[in-house]
Amino acid sequence: MVNNLKKDIEAAYEAVSPYIKNIPLYHSASFSENYRADIYFKLENLQRTGSFKVRGALNAILKNKEKCANGVITASAGNHAQGVAFSAKLIGVKAVIVMPVHTPLVKINNTKSYGAEVVLHGDTYDDAATMAEILAEEKGLYLIHPFNNIDVIAGQGTIAVEFLKEMQDADNIIIPVGGGGLASGIAAYLKECGSSAKIIGVQSEAVSGMAASLRKRRMVRVTGSSIIAEGISVKTPGDITYDICSKYLDDIVTVSENIIAASILEYMEKAKLVVEGAGAAPLAAIMSRSIDYNNKKNVLIVSGGNIDINMISRIISKGMSTSGRFLEITLNLKDIPGSLAHITTFLADVGANILDIRHDRFGAGLPIGFSRVNLELETKSMEHIEQIVISLKKAGFDVTVC
Numbered sequence: 001m002v003n004n005l006k007k008d009i010e011a012a013y014e015a016v017s018p019y020i021k022n023i024p025l026y027h028s029a030s031f032s033e034n035y036r037a038d039i040y041f042k043l044e045n046l047q048r049t050g051s052f053k054v055r056g057a058l059n060a061i062l063k064n065k066e067k068c069a070n071g072v073i074t075a076s077a078g079n080h081a082q083g084v085a086f087s088a089k090l091i092g093v094k095a096v097i098v099m100p101v102h103t104p105l106v107k108i109n110n111t112k113s114y115g116a117e118v119v120l121h122g123d124t125y126d127d128a129a130t131m132a133e134i135l136a137e138e139k140g141l142y143l144i145h146p147f148n149n150i151d152v153i154a155g156q157g158t159i160a161v162e163f164l165k166e167m168q169d170a171d172n173i174i175i176p177v178g179g180g181g182l183a184s185g186i187a188a189y190l191k192e193c194g195s196s197a198k199i200i201g202v203q204s205e206a207v208s209g210m211a212a213s214l215r216k217r218r219m220v221r222v223t224g225s226s227i228i229a230e231g232i233s234v235k236t237p238g239d240i241t242y243d244i245c246s247k248y249l250d251d252i253v254t255v256s257e258n259i260i261a262a263s264i265l266e267y268m269e270k271a272k273l274v275v276e277g278a279g280a281a282p283l284a285a286i287m288s289r290s291i292d293y294n295n296k297k298n299v300l301i302v303s304g305g306n307i308d309i310n311m312i313s314r315i316i317s318k319g320m321s322t323s324g325r326f327l328e329i330t331l332n333l334k335d336i337p338g339s340l341a342h343i344t345t346f347l348a349d350v351g352a353n354i355l356d357i358r359h360d361r362f363g364a365g366l367p368i369g370f371s372r373v374n375l376e377l378e379t380k381s382m383e384h385i386e387q388i389v390i391s392l393k394k395a396g397f398d399v400t401v402c
Contacts, residue, residue, distance in 0.1 A: 002244055006192040008150065009157035009185060012059040016158055019058060019090060021047055025166050025299065030270050035286055038297040040170075042163055045275050045305030049114075051231075052156060052182060052303050053083035053146075059155030060144045061087050068093045073141040075132035077103040077125060078231055079304050080146040085116035096141060098132040100124055104308055147181030148238025157185025163299060164190065170197045171296035174282035176303050177201035177210050177252060178232030180241030186301070187248035197299075200291055201245065201252035202281040204229040204260060210237045210245060211252045228257045228264075228315060231278030231304060253291060255284040258322040263287055264307070265319030276307040277315075324382035327352070328374070328402040329389070335361060335371045343373065346395065350388050353378040374402070 023043050031039040044052040057080065061068055071094030074084045081097045088095035095116040099108060100123055108118055121131040136143040145152065159182075163170075173190065175183045180201075187199045203211050206226040213219045219242050226233035237245070245252075263283040267275040282300040285291050307315075320326035333339040340357075347354060356376040366372055379385050392399045 002150065002188075002240060004192065005150075005154060005157065005185070005188040005244070008154040009161060009189045012055075012063075012151070012154040013158040013161040015062045016055055016058045016155060019048075020055060020158075022162050023047065025163055028271060031266075031283075034270075035293060037286075037293045037295060039286075040167070040297070040299045041271075042159060042299060042301050043273070044159065045273065045279055045302050047304075049079070049082040049086045050304055050306040051079035051083060052159060052301075053079040054086055055083075055158050056149075056152035056155035056181060056185075057083035057144060058087040058090070059158075060149060060151040061091050061093065061142075063151050064142055065091070067142040070094070070140040071096060071142070072144055073098065073132050073136050073139075074144045074146065075099070075125065075128040076146055077107060077128070079306055081107070081111045081116075082114065082306070084144055085111045085114035089115045094141075096132075096135060096139075098128040098135065100128050104310070106308065145238070147179030147184075147234075148240050149181075150240065153181050153185045153188070153241065153244070155185070156182045157189045159301065160186040160189040164193060164195070167297070167299065168195070169297060170195075170299045172291065172293060172298045173197050173199045173301070174285055174291065174298060175199065175201055175301045176229075176232050176278045176281040177203050177245070178234040178278065180210050180234075180237045180245050182301065182303060183210075183249060184241045184244035188244055191248045198250045199248065200285070201249050202285045202290075203232060203252065203254050204257060204277070204281065205254035206257050207233040207235060208254045209235045210242070211254055213237050213242055214246055214249070214252055217246070226257065226277070228260050228311075228318070229277030229281060231276055231306075232281060251291070253285055255281060255288050255290060258318060259284040259288045261315045261318035262322040263319075264315050265323070268316075273302070274305045274307060275302055276304045279303040279305060320378075324385055325379055327377045327379050327385050327388065329377065329392075330400045330402060331373045331375070331392075332366070332370050332398045333373055335369055339371075340373065343375075343397070346392070346397075347375070347377065347388070350391050351380065351384065352388055
């Protein structure tokens with residue numbers, strides 16, 4: 001069991017603070033009013049490289065300069081890769097980043113932009129991690145694990161040093177959890193400082209290795225994958241992070257991918273912030289009422305904002321569907337003049353705004369004399385969607401909700 005991380009975290013703060021942004025807690029009036037609670041954001045999406053990960057990477061390099069003489073290496077397809085690459089460039093050491101071969105080009109280019117050498121290997125993170133270990137041994141490079149490393153954990157814990165200077169009476173600290181490095185650092189510092197705040201981890205229910213391990217009181221490996229919250233898509237926690245989280249976390253909850261998508265949309269619309277899936281998980285826990293937040297001071301750790309631009313439209317659509325503001329339906333209409341006008345008038349009368357229409361006269365299984373119409377609709381709520389579907393069926397339309 002790891003003990004007494006407070007001194008390590010304070011030393012890490014002294015080391016990294018000259019290089020990172022200290023972003024004050026942001027109190028959101030709109031979110032606070034909506035959820036009848038005090039909602040504060042720790043906006044690490046505005047941190048250098050767009051994520052908290054730079055803190056741990058930078059501390060690991062600064063604390064181990066002699067070991068980094070030949071350079072550093074890590075395996076990552078996301079924020080840790082950029083954190084290590086940026087930190088290495090800042091300190092003036094070589095960085096090698098091993099990424100799976102199918103890593104999106106934008107992430108590869110972002111990592112290269114910090115001067116790192118990128119090695120593409122394997123189909124999964126595990127494949128890349130194995131290659132990183134081999135290369136570290138062959139080339140004498142210092143291996144920086146994304147989360148299962150005390151120096152990395154101490155670096156992530158510097159977030160708690162910052163916000164504890166601003167607020168000592170928080171009721172809930174809500175933290176996204178993947179491998180557990182961020183949660184370990186923050187929880188260890190707060191608990192060892194005597195904070196009475198409840199520290200709550202949040203994982204995607206699609207991949208919840210830490211949650212499953214804490215429930216079973218032993219490290220386990222889960223299956224599955226997360227598309228929206230890939231930054232916390234970790235199947236097996238580290239032994240170090242598992243020990244710390246099992247000691248200091250008060251609770252850990254899981255949230256659906258759909259709710260995470262809806263929370264990303266909430267950030268965009270109400271806070272004008274771009275937040276990645278992992279960073280939006282704490283808000284998803286509030287939106288899904290997975291935790292007791294009413295009339296409490298809640299600090300949400302917004303861990304990053306490096307969202308794949310190609311995913312944004314899909315996430316917005318999913319978020320709108322989850323919040324009852326988007327409906328896709330398919331209708332079979334008689335292929336005669338006026339049929340399409342009839343349905344568009346009907347939808348206007350029930351208050352649905354048509355976003356897109358697609359016509360198909362030749363689809364498999366479509367009766368002769370009919371056309372299949374796919375409609376994407378802007379709606380007002382889940383109740384409105386239910387009203388639209390019921391009204392269409394009552395009017396005799398053959399409707400299928402997609």
